């Protein structure tokens with residue numbers, strides 16, 4: 355008997371086969387995202403622009419669609435490998451400690467956030483320079499309502515550091531005086547404003563070009579450190595915030611009154627020097643904290659503090675942004691734009 359193929363049956367079988375193939379290929383396909391990634395430690399130039407699998411949130415995590423991400427001096431330091439042993443950062447590495455975005459998905463144990471929520475925060479291990487990042491639920495909080503996403507991305511690390519130093523550590527209160535070195539930078543610009551919001555008197559330092567900014571931020575006394583020795587102006591202060599270190603820190607002990615405090619972001623203050631003068635010392639180490647972020651958002655939404663966004667750059671400028679962060683002379687904050695601002 356001769357086999358005569360039925361063309362309609364053949365066409366049907368081919369269609370079913372194709373449908374199965376497409377189904378299984380799609381089921382196997384992981385959602386992808388664009389990211390800035392380092393596969394080795396080194397200079398900013400090791401960063402590559404890549405497609406990689408989108409992360410999945412664990413049960414206590416949320417997946418955030420990142421709209422914008424801030425730039426910090428910590429980014430090039432992390433990339434250099436400096437934090438690998440200290441904080442357990444590992445390769446491949448996506449920089450970006452400041453994020454503002456929209457919750458895409460939540461883990462099973464997340465109760466305080468839901469898909470669609472606008473959030474901002476600080477992922478402990480970075481990862482913000484990507485279309486998506488997973489964060490622990492305590493690393494993010496509701497985005498300040500009065501800021502757009504690019505502005506909100508300029509807040510977390512700088513404001514949390516200033517908050518945890520001035521409020522948690524120094525417990526700064528009305529009538530006290532604080533000397534804020536580097537008052538025009540990412541941390542200092544928040545420190546000046548938070549201190550003013552707490553009723554303190556603020557003496558702040560910056561270079562000539564940033565004297566106007568110190569005044570705009572509310573500093574009572576602005577010192578141009580390129581022209582004036584700060585110790586000639588600041589005397590018997592209650593607290594010093596030092597984001598500079600070395601000689602600036604060494605000269606700061608002498609301006610603090612007995613019982614006052616020296617806080618450094620970049621070095622461990624000399625215990626012998628502090629004991630001799632009867633002053634306290636603290637080496638600040640910022641940590642993500644949703645409650646602090648909520649308090650900071652409240653201060654922003656009531657008009658008490660605001661971020662200083664110097665420039666919003668496309669993600670393709672990630673390497674240049676890291677180079678700028680390395681200078682330690684950024685005015686306010688640089689922000690990288692990852693996606694368009696959501697409408698409405």
Ligand SMILES: NC(=O)c1ccc[n+]([C@@H]2O[C@H](COP(=O)([O-])OP(=O)(O)OC[C@H]3O[C@@H](n4cnc5c(N)ncnc54)[C@H](OP(=O)(O)O)[C@@H]3O)[C@@H](O)[C@H]2O)c1
Nearest residue numbers: 427536538539540541560561597619638639640682683684
């Ligand atoms: N320990 C922590 O938890 C922690 C957290 C955040 C940041 N940090 C560190 O703290 C440092 C500051 O961070 P940031 O984000 O504020 O940096 P930034 O945005 O680069 O700001 C640095 C500021 O310091 C000023 N400055 C530079 N040299 C100075 C000097 N000799 N005297 C006074 N001011 C000077 C600059 O002002 P001019 O441009 O006018 O000179 C600039 O405004 C970085 O090293 C960062 O890694 C540590």
